[in-house]
Amino acid sequence: MKILVLGGTGFLGPEVVNPLLSAGHTVTLFNRGRTNPTLFPNLEKLVGDRGSDLTSLEGRSWDAVIDVHASLPNWVKRSADALKGRCRQYVFVSTISVFPDYSKAGMNEDAMRFEAPEELDNDLKLSNESYGPMKTRCEDIVNDRFGAGATIVRPGLIVGPGDATDRFAWWPVRIDRGGDVLVPKPMEGEVQFIDVRDLGEFIARTVIDGHAGTFNATGPDSPLSMAEFLYGCRAITRSPVKFVWADEQWLLENGVQPFAHMPLWAPGEAMIGFMRIDCSKARSMGLTCRPLAETARDALLWTRERPADYRWRTGLDAATEKQLIEAWRAKQG
Numbered sequence: 001m002k003i004l005v006l007g008g009t010g011f012l013g014p015e016v017v018n019p020l021l022s023a024g025h026t027v028t029l030f031n032r033g034r035t036n037p038t039l040f041p042n043l044e045k046l047v048g049d050r051g052s053d054l055t056s057l058e059g060r061s062w063d064a065v066i067d068v069h070a071s072l073p074n075w076v077k078r079s080a081d082a083l084k085g086r087c088r089q090y091v092f093v094s095t096i097s098v099f100p101d102y103s104k105a106g107m108n109e110d111a112m113r114f115e116a117p118e119e120l121d122n123d124l125k126l127s128n129e130s131y132g133p134m135k136t137r138c139e140d141i142v143n144d145r146f147g148a149g150a151t152i153v154r155p156g157l158i159v160g161p162g163d164a165t166d167r168f169a170w171w172p173v174r175i176d177r178g179g180d181v182l183v184p185k186p187m188e189g190e191v192q193f194i195d196v197r198d199l200g201e202f203i204a205r206t207v208i209d210g211h212a213g214t215f216n217a218t219g220p221d222s223p224l225s226m227a228e229f230l231y232g233c234r235a236i237t238r239s240p241v242k243f244v245w246a247d248e249q250w251l252l253e254n255g256v257q258p259f260a261h262m263p264l265w266a267p268g269e270a271m272i273g274f275m276r277i278d279c280s281k282a283r284s285m286g287l288t289c290r291p292l293a294e295t296a297r298d299a300l301l302w303t304r305e306r307p308a309d310y311r312w313r314t315g316l317d318a319a320t321e322k323q324l325i326e327a328w329r330a331k332q333g
C-alpha cells in the first residue's frame with residue numbers, strides 16, 4: 001500500500017512509520033523538514049506547512065493517510081479537504097482528552113465528549129483548556145469528510161523512549177536512585193499508559209488491516225495497580241529501595257501535586273475514570289502492550305542519554321521528598 005504520514009518524525013510518528021515499512025508498504029512523509037530531518041533518508045519527503053502550504057500534496061493520491069500530530073481543527077480541515085477523494089482511509093490520532101468528565105470508570109468510545117463548535121476552526125491558539133475541545137472538533141471533521149473511511153485512535157498517556165514530558169520515566173529513574181521513595185496510596189489505585197511503540201504498531205495495523213471507526217487506545221493489557229506499577233519498576237533495578245506509602249489526602253494537603261510531583265497519580269473521585277478507560281475494542285482489533293518491565297527499562301536507559309544537568313519536568317526534588325517522608329513518619333508516630 002501507498003501511505004502518507006502527516007508528521008512522522010517526532011515522538012510517535014517514527015513508531016508508526018517503522019511497522020509500515022517492516023510490513024513492506026511505501027511511506028511518504030509530509031512535514032516542514034525541521035524535526036529530525038535526517039530520519040528516514042530513503043523515504044519520499046514532501047515539504048509543506050499544515051497551517052499555510054499544502055501544495056506538495058496536490059495531484060497526489062494514497063491508499064491511506066495517517067495524521068499523527070494535529071490538534072488544530074484548522075490544520076485537519078485543510079488536509080482533510082485536500083485529501084478527500086484521494087485516499088480510502090484517513091487515520092487521525094486523537095486523545096482520551098476528548099472526554100470532559102472522568103468521574104466514571106470504564107468509559108468506552110461512546111462516552112460523552114466535549115462540545116466542539118465549528119467556531120473552533122478559526123481558533124489557532126492551543127492551550128491545556130482548548131486541547132480536548134479542539135481534538136474533538138478534529139475528530140468531527142475527519143468523520144464528516146471520510147465517513148466509513150475514517151479511523152480515530154484515542155491514546156492515553158504515551159510513554160517510553162523519546163517521551164520528553166517526563167510523565168512516566170520519572171518513576172523508574174527515581175526508583176533506580178534507590179533509598180526511601182515517597183509513593184501515593186491507595187496501593188490498588190489503577191494506572192494506565194501506552195508504550196509509544198505499541199501504539200505505533202496499533203495505528204499501523206489500523207491501516208494494514210483496514211480498521212475504520214473509533215478506538216480508545218491505552219494500556220496495559222489488563223488492569224495494573226499503583227503498587228504493581230511501582231514494584232514492577234523496582235524489578236528492573238538492583239538499587240535498595242523502600243516505598244513509603246502516604247495517604248493521598250495528606251499528600252495533597254502537604255503540597256504534593258498529582259502528575260507534576262507524582263506522575264501517573266490522579267487522585268479524587270472526579271478522576272476515577274482517567275486511568276480506567278475501556279480499550280477492549282482496540283484490543284479485539286489487535287492492540288497489545290509489551291510488559292511494563294520493558295517500557296520501564298527502555299525509558300530509564302533513554303533518560304541516561306540526556307545531559308547531566310537535565311532539569312526534570314516532573315517529580316519531587318530530593319530535599320522536599322526527604323522532608324515529606326520525615327513528616328509522614330512523624331505523623332505515624
Ligand SMILES: NC(=O)c1ccc[n+]([C@@H]2O[C@H](COP(=O)([O-])OP(=O)(O)OC[C@H]3O[C@@H](n4cnc5c(N)ncnc54)[C@H](OP(=O)(O)O)[C@@H]3O)[C@@H](O)[C@H]2O)c1
Nearest residue numbers: 007008009010011012013031032033034035049050069158
Ligand atoms: N504525549 C501524549 O501523552 C499524548 C497523549 C494522547 C494523544 N497524543 C497525541 O499524539 C500525537 C503525538 O504526535 P507527535 O508529536 O509525537 O507526532 P510526530 O509526527 O512524531 O511529530 C510531529 C511532526 O509534525 C511535524 N510538524 C510540526 N509542525 C508542522 C507544521 N506546521 N506543518 C507540517 N508538519 C509539522 C513535525 O515535523 P517538522 O517540525 O519538520 O514540520 C513532525 O514530523 C499528537 O497528535 C498528540 O495530540 C499525545
